[in-house]
Amino acid sequence: MEDPHTGAAREDTAVDRFSSRRSTVFCRNGIVATSQPLAAEAGAERLRNGGNAFDAAVATAAALNVVEPPSTGIGGDAFALYRTADGTVGAMSAGGHAAADATIGAVENSGSQGERLSGAQAVTVPGALRGWELLVEEFGRSSLGTALQPAIDYAENGFPVSEIIANLWTYGAEQLSNQPAREEYLLDGRAPRTGELMRLPNLGRTFERIADSGADIFYEGAIADEIVETVQSRGGFLTGSDLSGFEPAFVDPVTTEYNGAKVYELPPNNQGPIALEALNIASELELGTYPVDSVDRVHYSVEAMKRAFTDGHRYIADPAFADVPALESNRYAARQAEEIGPTATQELTPGVPEASDTVLLTVADGEGNVVSLINSLFNAFGSGIAAGDTGLLLHNRGAGFSLDPESPNSLEPGKKPFHTLIPGLIRFDGDDWAAFGVMGAAMQPQGHMQVVSNLVDYDMSVQAALDAPRWRYLPAGDVALESRFDQEIISGLHRRGHDVRVLPPTVYRNAPVGHFGGGQIARSTSGVLSGGTDPRKDGSVSGY
Numbered sequence: 001m002e003d004p005h006t007g008a009a010r011e012d013t014a015v016d017r018f019s020s021r022r023s024t025v026f027c028r029n030g031i032v033a034t035s036q037p038l039a040a041e042a043g044a045e046r047l048r049n050g051g052n053a054f055d056a057a058v059a060t061a062a063a064l065n066v067v068e069p070p071s072t073g074i075g076g077d078a079f080a081l082y083r084t085a086d087g088t089v090g091a092m093s094a095g096g097h098a099a100a101d102a103t104i105g106a107v108e109n110s111g112s113q114g115e116r117l118s119g120a121q122a123v124t125v126p127g128a129l130r131g132w133e134l135l136v137e138e139f140g141r142s143s144l145g146t147a148l149q150p151a152i153d154y155a156e157n158g159f160p161v162s163e164i165i166a167n168l169w170t171y172g173a174e175q176l177s178n179q180p181a182r183e184e185y186l187l188d189g190r191a192p193r194t195g196e197l198m199r200l201p202n203l204g205r206t207f208e209r210i211a212d213s214g215a216d217i218f219y220e221g222a223i224a225d226e227i228v229e230t231v232q233s234r235g236g237f238l239t240g241s242d243l244s245g246f247e248p249a250f251v252d253p254v255t256t257e258y259n260g261a262k263v264y265e266l267p268p269n270n271q272g273p274i275a276l277e278a279l280n281i282a283s284e285l286e287l288g289t290y291p292v293d294s295v296d297r298v299h300y301s302v303e304a305m306k307r308a309f310t311d312g313h314r315y316i317a318d319p320a321f322a323d324v325p326a327l328e329s330n331r332y333a334a335r336q337a338e339e340i341g342p343t344a345t346q347e348l349t350p351g352v353p354e355a356s357d358t359v360l361l362t363v364a365d366g367e368g369n370v371v372s373l374i375n376s377l378f379n380a381f382g383s384g385i386a387a388g389d390t391g392l393l394l395h396n397r398g399a400g401f402s403l404d405p406e407s408p409n410s411l412e413p414g415k416k417p418f419h420t421l422i423p424g425l426i427r428f429d430g431d432d433w434a435a436f437g438v439m440g441a442a443m444q445p446q447g448h449m450q451v452v453s454n455l456v457d458y459d460m461s462v463q464a465a466l467d468a469p470r471w472r473y474l475p476a477g478d479v480a481l482e483s484r485f486d487q488e489i490i491s492g493l494h495r496r497g498h499d500v501r502v503l504p505p506t507v508y509r510n511a512p513v514g515h516f517g518g519g520q521i522a523r524s525t526s527g528v529l530s531g532g533t534d535p536r537k538d539g540s541v542s543g544y
Contacts, residue, residue, distance in 0.1 A: 024463040025531045031543035033520040033531040034361035039063035042150035044542035053369035054139040058132045060361045062151035070172045072359040076377040076395035078128035081425040085368040094131025094248035096124045099237035120236030122398035131248045133215040145211035155204030158197045162538035166194040172380025181386035202391030220244045226388030261456045264425040269416045273327035274312035275445035278304045280333030288457030295492030303340045317408035318416040344497035362435040362522035372423035372435035432525045440517035447517040462521040463532035470516040505536045
């Protein structure tokens with residue numbers, strides 16, 4: 001909401017009251033769900049103009065780069081899970097690696113302090129654009145340049161900033177650390193206000209150059225030169241060879257059965273196995289037999305999640321550098337479940353930073369293609385560094401590395417960091433598939449677990465599954481609950497030994513830890529498409 005006198009975005013944006021009712025959107029031909037309405041419409045427009053779900057996913061992702069820039073961009077990484085019209089299930093990984101010169105010794109010799117990378121040293125290779133290009137070329141019907149056109153229009157001609165994104169923009173504005181970034185993304189030194197028209201002309205010109213020349217200009221051409229010059233001038237490690245040598249990849253998803261549904265996640269170095277381990281433990285505990293609004297359901301869910309987090313943050317790393325056990329194993333989950341009783345146990349100190357700024361989009365088309373795509377800069381505005389005059393912000397995903405040489409996730413040249421991003425895919429039965437996800441760093445596997453349970457155990461609609469109140473296990477070992485939980489559940493968890501905090505559902509300038517994620521779902525059921533979008537975000541579902 002805006003202050004009627006100053007026009008500034010107010011901190012008391014009342015999304016926690018959920019005063020309006022959203023219905024599931026149904027259609028036949030194509031559907032897009034994401035966190036900003038203009039971006040959802042960009043994807044739907046691509047569908048109406050002959051594109052399929054993959055074309056629409058990339059068009060939506062590109063538009064989000066413009067209309068939700070604190071969270072996403074071609075200066076970051078991207079990942080996808082998908083089911084194609086011919087029945088193929090797969091995953092695309094476009095997460096970048098550390099520079100060839102990035103070593104723990106180089107960081108120490110530079111005088112940097114702390115346990116993790118920051119600033120320009122945290123800029124790993126941005127993989128998103130190569131990933132978009134790969135999806136369109138392999139599965140789409142049109143070119144990358146065509147998919148970029150709505151983003152170019154929004155960047156050059158302007159877009160009104162939506163309410164929750166305006167709040168995040170204000171929260172992250174202090175991250176904008178060099179003058180090109182501040183000039184491009186701030187108005188007279190401040191974040192844009194709700195409803196205020198914003199233009200990103202340099203980013204628009206960069207997208208035009210990419211539309212004309214393809215992704216090569218970003219990784220091998222003039223844009224690559226600007227990225228390297230900017231990063232190295234600020235003490236970072238990236239070189240032209242690091243960028244030109246990057247290639248995205250198709251990888252095999254990891255999967256498990258949960259109460260009759262098959263759930264797919266990304267393998268390491270992403271945290272998909274955490275979500276699957278938690279679901280497997282929940283299945284052993286027969287989570288779905290408890291009432292949906294009961295203390296038992298929340299307690300056993302949290303306890304399952306604790307163990308999955310402990311394992312994930314202990315073992316998950318780049319599999320090219322470390323052996324990662326099969327955390328999604330049902331046999332292992334059975335042993336874990338035996339340790340869980342009616343009272344709270346085991347605190348967790350996560351091994352990765354709690355950044356929470358990400359976008360997720362889900363798309364389904366009338367042919368049977370279903371896509372979940374996730375894209376992020378990690379922190380709000382990533383590293384806060386804009387590459388020259390390109391208008392593109394560089395992520396700080398290298399902050400996911402440890403500077404402890406004994407850690408499986410320690411910084412090494414060419415290595416990929418522990419990655420929080422996880423799109424999701426579910427097969428319910430027969431020809432019934434859903435692309436889904438919940439954004440927000442460590443909230444992601446927790447949100448996956450809760451949404452999957454809502455859909456499978458309690459047969460909620462896709463919108464109801466996202467509307468339901470959420471909990472979040474926090475790094476200090478306490479459990480955050482949204483205020484919409486019944487007081488009986490809050491009191492009951494206290495009695496079971498949980499340290500409970502009641503927090504707002506989204507990121508505020510003074511309470512970023514209260515973030516409970518932002519989910520999206522697009523479902524294809526025997527030719528009928530349905531979509532839901534999270535009320536904790538500005539998003540919408542666009543279909544036809």
